[in-house]
Amino acid sequence: MVPPRTPSFRATHSGRCDRPPGRLSRPPARSRLGSSPWSGLSSASVLKAVLFDVDFTLFRPGPELGPEGYRRLGERHGLTLDPDLYAQARIGAIETLSRERELVHDDDVWIAFTEQIVRGMGGDAEGARACATEMVREWERHENFTLYEDALPTLDELRRHDLRIGLVTNGQRDLEEFVVHHGLEVDAMVGSRAHGRIKPHPSIFVAALQALGVAADETAMVGDSYEDDIEGARSLGIRAILLDRDGLRPDEPERIDTLLALPAALGLARG
Numbered sequence: 579m580v581p582p583r584t585p586s587f588r589a590t591h592s593g594r595c596d597r598p599p600g601r602l603s604r605p606p607a608r609s610r611l612g613s614s615p616w617s618g619l620s621s622a623s624v625l626k627a628v629l630f631d632v633d634f635t636l637f638r639p640g641p642e643l644g645p646e647g648y649r650r651l652g653e654r655h656g657l658t659l660d661p662d663l664y665a666q667a668r669i670g671a672i673e674t675l676s677r678e679r680e681l682v683h684d685d686d687v688w689i690a691f692t693e694q695i696v697r698g699m700g701g702d703a704e705g706a707r708a709c710a711t712e713m714v715r716e717w718e719r720h721e722n723f724t725l726y727e728d729a730l731p732t733l734d735e736l737r738r739h740d741l742r743i744g745l746v747t748n749g750q751r752d753l754e755e756f757v758v759h760h761g762l763e764v765d766a767m768v769g770s771r772a773h774g775r776i777k778p779h780p781s782i783f784v785a786a787l788q789a790l791g792v793a794a795d796e797t798a799m800v801g802d803s804y805e806d807d808i809e810g811a812r813s814l815g816i817r818a819i820l821l822d823r824d825g826l827r828p829d830e831p832e833r834i835d836t837l838l839a840l841p842a843a844l845g846l847a848r849g
């Protein structure tokens with residue numbers, strides 16, 4: 579589904595992966611700079627690194643992971659799943675998780691989350707658990723993801739400015755293999771499976787900062803999840819920029835709708 583790119587793996591640390599539930603319970607969000615939306619970088623700080631979320635930020639999950647993918651997978655398990663019910667089923671699953679889940683990585687939780695989606699799409703029968711387990715495995719398949727068109731040009735531009743690049747991601751995939759598969763160059767990566775905690779838990783961001791050898795106020799975080807990526811990073815004083823590809827949060831002061839806008843948002847000179 580995704581043509582592998584030439585491996586040029588430069589980095590790294592721990593990890594594995596990102597994805598389903600957007601967020602769950604979270605630590606209190608707090609900006610080190612008080613009410614300033616431009617939290618994180620103080621005037622004395624020099625930007626040294628940028629952390630990226632993976633799914634829906636640098637990488638687009640493919641159709642096998644969406645409504646039609648559920649429908650097809652359901653057929654193999656004797657279930658009739660209605661793609662039109664996917665969005666609502668996923669919202670319901672996220673709400674359940676946010677009530678019940680600690681910010682600890684747990685493979686069974688991903689399966690339970692996915693099973694609730696399966697059942698919400700009409701697969702409320704024997705086979706739902708097996709279907710969910712197989713769907714979770716699909717999220718571990720590197721070829722089910724493609725880089726967004728704006729990802730590599732942006733990463734190249736950041737490198738031109740000598741910025742270090744890290745990944746911070748929730749999920750089950752083998753992150754190191756994933757990075758090699760897609761030929762991505764990163765300096766560090768922290769995935770929740772290897773780390774043991776999920777975003778927005780502060781420790782996963784701290785692990786990324788340590789892996790890169792930078793301080794919170796020398797770092798910016800970019801991601802599509804307000805709760806996981808933005809609030810999680812800001813709770814540590816990391817400047818966070820929301821990638822709002824679908825324009826869902828127009829009131830967020832620190833937002834971009836394409837990664838191509840990131841260098842300017844970070845105040846990097848064009849050249």
Ligand SMILES: [Mg+2]
Binds near residue numbers: 634
């Ligand atoms: Mg994401």
